[in-house]
Amino acid sequence: MDGFARFTAPSVAHLPVDAPFEEHLAVLRRDGVLVIDNALTRAQLDELGRELDCWFERAPGGEGAFFGRRTRRFGALMAKARSAQDLVLHERILSLSECVLKADDLGHKRCDNIQLNISQGIGIGPGEPEQVIHRDQDLFWVRHWPAWRQGYEVLVNALFCIDDFTLENGATRFVPGSCGWDLERWPEDHEIVQAEAKAGSAILWVGSMMHGGGANKTDYLRRGAVISYNLGWLQPGEKSLLSIPREVARNLPRRAQQLLGYQVHRPTLGWVEGRDPIEWLNGEFSDIGQTQDHLPDDLVGVVENYYRQRQISGASQ
Numbered sequence: 266m267d268g269f270a271r272f273t274a275p276s277v278a279h280l281p282v283d284a285p286f287e288e289h290l291a292v293l294r295r296d297g298v299l300v301i302d303n304a305l306t307r308a309q310l311d312e313l314g315r316e317l318d319c320w321f322e323r324a325p326g327g328e329g330a331f332f333g334r335r336t337r338r339f340g341a342l343m344a345k346a347r348s349a350q351d352l353v354l355h356e357r358i359l360s361l362s363e364c365v366l367k368a369d370d371l372g373h374k375r376c377d378n379i380q381l382n383i384s385q386g387i388g389i390g391p392g393e394p395e396q397v398i399h400r401d402q403d404l405f406w407v408r409h410w411p412a413w414r415q416g417y418e419v420l421v422n423a424l425f426c427i428d429d430f431t432l433e434n435g436a437t438r439f440v441p442g443s444c445g446w447d448l449e450r451w452p453e454d455h456e457i458v459q460a461e462a463k464a465g466s467a468i469l470w471v472g473s474m475m476h477g478g479g480a481n482k483t484d485y486l487r488r489g490a491v492i493s494y495n496l497g498w499l500q501p502g503e504k505s506l507l508s509i510p511r512e513v514a515r516n517l518p519r520r521a522q523q524l525l526g527y528q529v530h531r532p533t534l535g536w537v538e539g540r541d542p543i544e545w546l547n548g549e550f551s552d553i554g555q556t557q558d559h560l561p562d563d564l565v566g567v568v569e570n571y572y573r574q575r576q577i578s579g580a581s582q
């Protein structure tokens with residue numbers, strides 16, 4: 266050692282899709298961002314591109330500087346493309362998101378289940394400047410939560426690259442490690458790095474990660490599809506229950522239906538007529554149902570004790 270502090274350029278870690286789960290999780294928790302290489306098979310990637318191309322063509326540029334006037338966006342991916350189910354239900358990414366969101370690294374529980382926050386095609390168009398650096402958790406006003414602390418993640422994003430993401434075409438910019446920063450700290454230019462990634466990769470990041478779209482200096486669209494999950498008791502960013510027609514939702518796999526919001530977060534969030542909304546989706550009742558207890562584990566005992574102590578019988582039948 267020569268006594269001089271070494272400058273280490275920030276970088277975004279890449280791991281293969283078949284790396285051990287714990288390795289993916291450790292990097293995601295440590296850096297707040299991770300590229301999973303080959304997250305999609307060639308066939309899945311081709312199908313995704315084919316199905317979304319007409320939507321990228323149709324989608325207009327955004328209305329404001331944040332979403333980008335030359336960036337084409339559209340939501341409700343599962344209503345537009347069969348292949349979007351592969352993204353929403355990507356086994357490794359879904360498990361990682363559940364792990365990060367359901368409890369922190371010390372095991373403190375945050376929610377029973379996660380849900381789809383948004384699904385969005387993002388095509389950064391030629392000439393789009395870089396997007397302002399931001400944290401997606403601000404969608405939920407997290408900086409105003411008096412009890413918020415680092416490590417309390419409220420959402421996880423997975424941006425699937427449909428094209429190669431390059432320095433020239435708008436690869437997403439990240440501030441690795443900023444998930445551990447004070448919320449008021451702003452990154453220096455040298456702390457920002459672009460996540461170059463091959464088509465078929467997925468870039469994962471947590472809600473407290475500072476990032477933004479890159480500038481597209483090429484003459485073609487940089488296409489990606491983002492799948493975002495959040496805590497099951499938060500409002501989702503996108504009202505997928507409205508944008509995915511009921512007939513489409515009925516034919517989706519059960520897990521996709523749950524993620525869309527056809528599930529109850531205990532005790533009573535998201536129910537319909539006191540019932541799990543999946544029963545309503547399946548037409549098991551049409552106008553009125555039998556209100557059902559969905560007590561969280563820690564309340565079951567409290568309720569049972571109450572009736573037992575007061576010798577109120579029949580409460581458990």
Ligand SMILES: O=C(O)CCC(=O)C(=O)O
Nearest residue numbers: 387436437476477478479
């Ligand atoms: O498409 C990207 O590279 C990221 C875009 C983004 O972060 C956003 O639109 O909020």
